[in-house]
Amino acid sequence: MQHLLMARLGAIRTDWTLDEVRALFALPFNDLLFNAQRVHRDHFAPNQVQISTLLSIKTGACPEDCAYCSQSVRYNTGLDREELMELERVLESARVAKANGATRFCMGAAYRSPKPKQLAAIKEMVRGVRAMGMETCVTAGMLTADQARELKDVGLDYYNHNLDTSEKHYAKIITTRTYQDRLDTLAAVRQAGINVCCGGILGMGETQQDRAELLHTLATLSEHPESVPINQLIQIAGTPLHGAAKLDSFEFVRTIAVARLLMPKSHVRLSAGRSEMSDEMQALCFMAGANSIFYGDKLLTTENPDENHDLELFRRLGIIAEAGPSEHEPLHEHRHVAHAHA
Numbered sequence: 001m002q003h004l005l006m007a008r009l010g011a012i013r014t015d016w017t018l019d020e021v022r023a024l025f026a027l028p029f030n031d032l033l034f035n036a037q038r039v040h041r042d043h044f045a046p047n048q049v050q051i052s053t054l055l056s057i058k059t060g061a062c063p064e065d066c067a068y069c070s071q072s073v074r075y076n077t078g079l080d081r082e083e084l085m086e087l088e089r090v091l092e093s094a095r096v097a098k099a100n101g102a103t104r105f106c107m108g109a110a111y112r113s114p115k116p117k118q119l120a121a122i123k124e125m126v127r128g129v130r131a132m133g134m135e136t137c138v139t140a141g142m143l144t145a146d147q148a149r150e151l152k153d154v155g156l157d158y159y160n161h162n163l164d165t166s167e168k169h170y171a172k173i174i175t176t177r178t179y180q181d182r183l184d185t186l187a188a189v190r191q192a193g194i195n196v197c198c199g200g201i202l203g204m205g206e207t208q209q210d211r212a213e214l215l216h217t218l219a220t221l222s223e224h225p226e227s228v229p230i231n232q233l234i235q236i237a238g239t240p241l242h243g244a245a246k247l248d249s250f251e252f253v254r255t256i257a258v259a260r261l262l263m264p265k266s267h268v269r270l271s272a273g274r275s276e277m278s279d280e281m282q283a284l285c286f287m288a289g290a291n292s293i294f295y296g297d298k299l300l301t302t303e304n305p306d307e308n309h310d311l312e313l314f315r316r317l318g319i320i321a322e323a324g325p326s327e328h329e330p331l332h333e334h335r336h337v338a339h340a341h342a
């Protein structure tokens, strides 16, 4: 199988078998990275990374019980709650993000699923950010087909809804919504014609088999998600996953490389957990095919590397920011981004 599998790398396929995914995980590290980088270069400019900025537009008091999350109402994490942000504050943050080189503005709301009034407010935000020439992304929990269509109608570019982990491991992480609920939302988003942003979190006590199953599920959706965020768990005191065993860094890089091989045209995003990664590990992730990051000093409610540090790392690696939908703009020198949320 190995020979056949290697010969087919680079093709866009949604018929991957779990055995194939496991075989990729089992490759020697250098073979895996070499192939991932080769496939990456077939589809992307090798030294460009897409920059997104994430703003928490409604923080905390979420009724769900995701075992990693500081925003669940069930855990005492000391997080300050914030109601849905006013439109003007959101647009101001988007302006600053754009001035700092972000081409996509992601708005995260801690909801199980948005109520009609909340959706109406989010739609105004999408309209406003799009009018600035930025791509828009929203994450606000489960969506019905009608809600997805409403968001499409105001021009939403991406909807984020992560699968988090394998279906098997999922029950140990979240009990308030099912894996199928998540797949249903992804299907509604896809059917509405919105780009799908969907990935997972590593380091939640899952096995390599779980990581393979997560990537297998993503890579066998009817179409690959356009964005695949791969997060490393940030352990937050008060959540059930605080104190979970740390994942081996090479295993994280390995997972990025397998994601790149399975979904050659998707942007694979280094997301949460970057602040705990060394520069060397981030460089390995870029080598493995990661080509998108969140930029800005806050990532929803957790720390993200300082923008100056990101600029310096990009300079040292010869990486430039991928151009946005409306213009070609280099990553600017740092200006302070005062994110409103905690």
Ligand code: SF4
Pocket (backbone or CB within 6 Å): 062, 063, 064, 065, 066, 069, 070, 071, 072, 109, 110, 111, 112, 141
């Ligand atoms: S991850 Fe999202 S849905 Fe889960 S508790 Fe946190 S905010 Fe709520």
